[in-house]
Amino acid sequence: MSTFAVEVTGVSRVFQGKKSTVTALDGIDLTIEAGEFVSLIGPSGCGKSTLLRLIADLDQPTAGDIQVFGTPAAKARAAQKYGIAFQQAGLLPWRTVAGNIALPLELHGVDKTARRARVAELIDLVGLGDFATSYPDQLSGGMQQRVAIARSLAEKPELLLMDEPFGALDEMTRERMQAELLRIAAESGAAVVFVTHSIPEAVFLSDRVVVMSPRPGRITGIVPVKLARDLTSDADALREDTAFFAAVTAVREELHGVPTVERARGVDLR
Amino acid sequence: MRAVMSTTLHRVLPPVALLVALLAIWQIATEVGQIPAFLLPSPFAIVDELVTFLPAISSATLVTGGNALVGLIAGAILGILVALIAAFVRLIDSLLAPLVAAIAVVPIVALAPILYSMFGANSELSRQIIAAIAVFVPVFTNTLRGLGQVLPVQRDLMRAYAASPFQIARTVTIPAALPFVFTGLRIASSLAVISALIAEYFGGPRTGIGSFITTAASGSNYSRAWAYVVGAIALGLLFYGITLALETFASRHRRR
Numbered sequence: 001m002s003t004f005a006v007e008v009t010g011v012s013r014v015f016q017g018k019k020s021t022v023t024a025l026d027g028i029d030l031t032i033e034a035g036e037f038v039s040l041i042g043p044s045g046c047g048k049s050t051l052l053r054l055i056a057d058l059d060q061p062t063a064g065d066i067q068v069f070g071t072p073a074a075k076a077r078a079a080q081k082y083g084i085a086f087q088q089a090g091l092l093p094w095r096t097v098a099g100n101i102a103l104p105l106e107l108h109g110v111d112k113t114a115r116r117a118r119v120a121e122l123i124d125l126v127g128l129g130d131f132a133t134s135y136p137d138q139l140s141g142g143m144q145q146r147v148a149i150a151r152s153l154a155e156k157p158e159l160l161l162m163d164e165p166f167g168a169l170d171e172m173t174r175e176r177m178q179a180e181l182l183r184i185a186a187e188s189g190a191a192v193v194f195v196t197h198s199i200p201e202a203v204f205l206s207d208r209v210v211v212m213s214p215r216p217g218r219i220t221g222i223v224p225v226k227l228a229r230d231l232t233s234d235a236d237a238l239r240e241d242t243a244f245f246a247a248v249t250a251v252r253e254e255l256h257g258v259p260t261v262e263r264a265r266g267v268d269l270r
Numbered sequence: 271m272r273a274v275m276s277t278t279l280h281r282v283l284p285p286v287a288l289l290v291a292l293l294a295i296w297q298i299a300t301e302v303g304q305i306p307a308f309l310l311p312s313p314f315a316i317v318d319e320l321v322t323f324l325p326a327i328s329s330a331t332l333v334t335g336g337n338a339l340v341g342l343i344a345g346a347i348l349g350i351l352v353a354l355i356a357a358f359v360r361l362i363d364s365l366l367a368p369l370v371a372a373i374a375v376v377p378i379v380a381l382a383p384i385l386y387s388m389f390g391a392n393s394e395l396s397r398q399i400i401a402a403i404a405v406f407v408p409v410f411t412n413t414l415r416g417l418g419q420v421l422p423v424q425r426d427l428m429r430a431y432a433a434s435p436f437q438i439a440r441t442v443t444i445p446a447a448l449p450f451v452f453t454g455l456r457i458a459s460s461l462a463v464i465s466a467l468i469a470e471y472f473g474g475p476r477t478g479i480g481s482f483i484t485t486a487a488s489g490s491n492y493s494r495a496w497a498y499v500v501g502a503i504a505l506g507l508l509f510y511g512i513t514l515a516l517e518t519f520a521s522r523h524r525r526r
Contacts (some may be wrong), residue, residue: 058426077432084430090423093523094445103441107431135523 005191011064023216039202047217089144141250143175281398311493319497334478341401349409357417382472452517457511
């Protein structure tokens with residue numbers, strides 16, 4: 001009986017093209033505990049999105065095994081064990097904010113009263129109280145992404161899969177959304193797998209940062225992040241903390257492979 | 271409110287002014303230039319005929335409009351149904367594509383004389399069939415294109431939700447296609463009127479605008495022929511206006 005949210009064992013994914021084969025992932029082992037926030041970071045083509053898609057069973061591994069809460073990924077998807085959000089909000093333009101958030105509940109036969117109550121709850125959670133009856137084209141990019149996040153939380157999943165959900169947002173909106181996501185994740189107690197390009201974003205959000213390298217996609221290192229994080233702490237203060245900078249440096253060095261001399265006089269991380 | 275009204279005025283006024291100016295030039299040219307009526311009757315003469323024959327013109331317009339409407343509805347239903355089948359059954363799509371391309375190239379009204387002999391010279395059915403065939407092509411091609419509009423992210427999402435094919439069609443594929451269906455209808459509406467009217471030139475019962483245009487012209491009643499043409503223009507604009515309004519309504523909330 002496994003207590004892990006996600007357990008990836010010896011996974012590889014090879015894309016067979018007409019002229020060439022691309023090894024997107026090779027020999028990936030990764031376990032994510034329940035309630036843990038893990039970021040996948042690396043340059044383009046390192047397979048971080050592919051890994052997320054494999055966990056979501058939107059794609060199948062060429063070799064290896066993926067378990068989500070102790071069941072195979074395909075079963076976990078069928079049983080709706082996870083919520084998912086992508087870089088594009090992917091809202092249905094002909095549905096209102098409330099209608100978009102209700103979509104997964106509707107598809108899975110949740111009755112109308114329960115649906116309405118849950119949607120109202122979620123709209124409040126992401127701070128879109130005044131926009132329940134607005135259509136996506138009336139919202140800013142950040143607001144659309146909040147709708148997508150509310151939608152991913154609709155069925156109270158214990159696992160959230162997020163593929164660069166803030167990638168298209170401006171820096172200010174992005175930082176605010178990160179703080180909100182941390183609060184939401186802490187409140188719901190869900191494990192989060194978060195794909196990102198941004199080192200500060202990964203460090204700010206995560207308990208562990210998984211650093212990946214391309215061609216073939218591999219995990220080169222895992223940086224644990226210990227920030228003095230609690231629900232009352234000020235997000236801006238956290239971003240200016242020395243522990244934050246230390247972790248950013250550690251991830252950067254892991255990404256770029258910094259000479260050992262520099263590493264020797266690096267900061268104490270714990 | 272006043273700003274809205276003044277912008278509407280700014281948009282509507284110039285074309286109306288141009289139209290009035292053109293009509294005035296036309297009137298003056300026919301009077302000063304002594305242009306014979308068989309070449310070009312004056313606007314006043316046309317309006318005169320229009321008023322005198324208003325009951326006849328409007329009943330003829332109703333007949334042609336009725337044929338066009340029946341053709342539009344029948345052709346649209348057929349086009350949408352076949353597009354749905356083609357979208358969900360790949361094989362049907364590849365079987366149909368060349369056939370539809372062939373229909374699109376055929377001048378449909380050329381079938382009129384044949385259909386008149388098939389269904390009898392007193393039946394409006396031939397005209398309705400011609401309009402329906404003309405309508406089928408744009409509705410089919412636009413609907414089929416619309417059914418292919420689902421974004422990859424939406425497809426991933428529906429897969430993540432383990433949605434059934436029926437649920438995917440109902441919640442994503444068909445709603446995404448709707449604006450395209452209405453674009454097809456808007457294009458088809460003009461074709462329906464044109465085909466139903468032109469089909470009357472080739473025979474059949476003498477009931478619609480097309481028949482009366484040919485009668486008036488061959489009887490040297492040139493102003494009256496033009497008055498019927500005005501009825502045809504009004505009919506075409508009506509069909510276009512209504513389908514354009516439907517299209518605009520169906521496309522609201524779509525990303526620009």
